[in-house]
Amino acid sequence: MVVCGDDALAHRIAAELREVYRERVTLVLPSGREPQRPRVLPALPGLGRATALLGRVSAAMARTSLLSSDGPGADGDEPPEEAVRILESAEADDETLIEARIPEAGALALVYDDDETNIHAALRARRLNPRLRLVIRLYNRKLGQQLEELLDQAAAVAARDDPEGAGAVDASTTVLSDADTVAPALTATAVAGTSKVIEADGLLLRAVERPPGRPGRSGPALCTLALLSPSADEPADEGGAHGGLGADDGPVMLPDDATAAAAVASGRSPVVLEAVSYAGREVRPRTLRGRGAPLGSFFSRRLRFSLAGIVGAVLALAVASTLTTGEPPLHAVYLSLLDLFAINDPAVDEPLARKVLQLLSGLTGLLLLPVLIAAVLEALGTFRSAAALRRPPRGLSGHVVLLGLGKVGTRVLARLHEMGIPVVCVEADPEARGIALARRLRVPTVLGDVTDEGVLEAAKIGRARTLLALTSVDSTNLEAALYARSLTPRLRVTLRLFDDRFATAVYRTLRAAHPRALTRSRSVTFLAAPAFAGAMMGRQIIGAVPVERRVLLVARVEARGHPELAGRTVGEVLRPGRLRVLAVDTSAPDDPGADDAPAAEQTGQEREPAHLVHELGDGYVLRPQDRVLLAATRQGLGELLGRRPVAAGIRQD
Structure with missing residues (x-):
């Protein structure tokens, strides 16, 4: 390499x-x-x-x-x-x-x-x-x-x-692109609180450590990826050997269900696989087709109520005219509108009821004039401000505050918007790369230096769910995180820090100061390197999940050409300690002649998400054209793909 x-x-x-x-x-x-x-x-x-x-x-x-x-x-x-x-x-x-x-x-x-x-x-x-x-x-x-x-x-x-x-x-x-590569991991910290997320075939999966006996917040586990060492009380990135019983044995990788259940019952912490979804409130504003302005922004609530009151008054006058003068309903509405716009003849020789209704219609017309002027001004203001940045709306809560709209911040903003997660951006440079995207997507944006007093308050940080500090200055990200924590102690915080050692020190300090709050410090190079390294190994490897000092590889492999996969059931593929099936993409047709050109690719339509193992069952027989999502150790994947063997004495997992 x-x-x-x-x-x-x-x-x-x-x-x-x-x-x-x-x-x-x-x-x-x-x-x-x-x-x-x-x-x-x-x-x-x-x-x-x-x-x-x-x-x-x-x-x-x-x-x-x-x-x-x-x-x-x-x-x-x-x-x-x-x-x-x-x-x-x-x-x-x-x-x-x-x-x-x-x-x-x-x-x-x-x-x-x-x-x-x-x-x-x-x-x-x-x-x-x-x-x-x-x-x-x-x-x-x-x-x-x-x-x-x-x-x-x-x-x-x-x-x-x-x-x-x-x-x-x-x-x-x-x-x-390093920006595109790290965007899913940074987005995952806002959604799931962790960057150990794998995206493949329409699925979003995460590996999470669970204390024994706790089901977790995201629902039942899809499978157990590993069993941590009995003395692994500290996170893997804290390094060092752990003393105590079983510390030298390391984690148990890819155990079968019986082994995992027995180990968890005995008190060992598992690393489980979960499906990730956003549990917060999604923002789906109604917009005009082809425009970026929301429909409700053309007229304020007061103006809409005023227009509704005038329409109701016209209808009431038309009904009164029908009842008192005997005019047909449509003709009564027509006469009321003529009186409203002051273009009807004076009712000099008409009955008293007709005169009174005409006066009331004229008075309603006087009230209509300022309402129409206000409507025109608001509509013009809406079109004029359609290219302006939107301010955070009142009552916004449960959103993500995104600091920095550079290369990385722009990609993260796009992904958060695609997932329907409410976002408020903060950017000091009005000419930043992501400002145009925020304007086009109508994302609320606050222009100002995040270190200035009142900027984070304008972004509604007190009611936010997550803070993503992704500026290019470490000190700015740290200062914003500390100030946000002073306002909301349990706020979920993710920092982008360039220096790995500084990131580790910040993570440990913030975790010690706020043990009940979720803190993540991320380096772009640290998050991007696994994707680049995996691509160098081949397109089959799409991610890696670190488990203490070992690692699990996540790969996408077509069953064809692999006797260990094609024609075998999902349960038969399981090789404890080496290989496990996570999901299967069954979108390819059964016709062998069409294997090389699946229907979804021929028509250009979007592929459906792959089926998880628990949806298919352990008895599902893998077809040659199926694409299989696997979790494997290096040794298990090497044996499956036929890579050169690794010498004895080198740790395989």
Whole structure:
């Protein structure tokens, strides 16, 4: 695996590949000097500008025994000091890529902060190795989709020219954006209070730790993913070994139902899988088709009541005219309207009742004039302010306060709006990237510095459900969180912090100060790296769930070509400790001739969500065309996908 980048995301991806997937990694770093000979990760002090960042990566890997000197490497034939090779180069040109062994590499991640640099390097890499699996970091979605098609087409051409080479591997191209990648995890903290959420085939699932004997707030568990160590009282990210009985045994991964029930009954805490849904009040405003202004904003409530009163008065006058003069109802309404608009002849020679009704109609017409003027002014004001930012409405509660509308905040806002979750945005820059989206979606927005007094109050923070502090300044996010907690001590808070150690310190301090409130500190690189690393391993892996010092992989696999899946029941696929079926996408038709083009894809319609196991039952027989969502350990998934075995002595889970 080769990773090229110029920020913390590249280092985090390299650590993820070694820690989770046990892969050999070459890390290409930018340098102002000429490219040097490859260096290995333990020799970090001589890496110039990257010394501090790589030092933290080395320390993290040392803590997880990735670079231990008392055992073989991931493949059994590689010395541990060669775990991560470091190569310095000013740019990822042909010479650098060749020196990084791109012609023999299995996957390449290009995560430079500049889109143009990533595109140029991707084109060079595809030319050097048509069989290479590419993962590219781009913010521009449209350009990324076109680049995927171009590079996949180039790989397909190479596969036709060399069917025994390029066609034998997954030479796919995956374009990811760190903002798009972290948006689901950040959104999940607002919905479910955790970022351990997996999105696949229309399902939103989360892994959550439960104390023994408690059913949880989201309903019954779909299955048990793991049983925590008996002494695992601290969260996994707090590190350190736990003393006590069973501490050295580690968690039990993917137990069967009988084992899980017995362990929970004995007092062990399980990690269970739950379906995620938003339980708060959804906002579904009625809007004009093609417009962003709500229908009720054209006229205020007082104006609507005034118009209704005048209409009622006209009808009452028409009824009185019918009863007193004997006029037909329609003609009576017509005469009342003429009198109302003062365009009827005076009732000089008419009976007294007719004269009185005409005077009352004229008086009603005088009352109608200011109402009509107010209606016109309000309608003009509505159209004039349709492009303006909406203010938070009165009585709003249970909403999410979103601080910062940059790249990440804009993506999170879009996802929250899609889920129907009420949001109030706070942004200091009126020209920020997400302001246009907030205006178009008619999302209430407060313009102002969140550190100024009164800004959070204007966002109704006192009645909010969650605070998402996603600005690009750590101190601003922390100050906003502390001030919000002073107003609402039990407010759910999620902070975006760039420095991992600072994020850990903030998390522990806030948790100690507010033990009953949910606090999450998140780093964008920490959340995005697993998705990039998973894409480098192949499109089957869609997520990873950490359990103490181990990890569970979530993969999407088609049953065809896997004897362990096709033709077997869901219950038979279960392999305790290694493999478990979570859900099955059964949308593909039964006709074998249409397997390669499912009906949903042919017609372009949206796929239905996959069926969870409890919906299908353990007796469901997997068809070859079914797509199966699996939870597996590295060893179980490696055996299923036929990857190379991992040497004995290396922890598999």
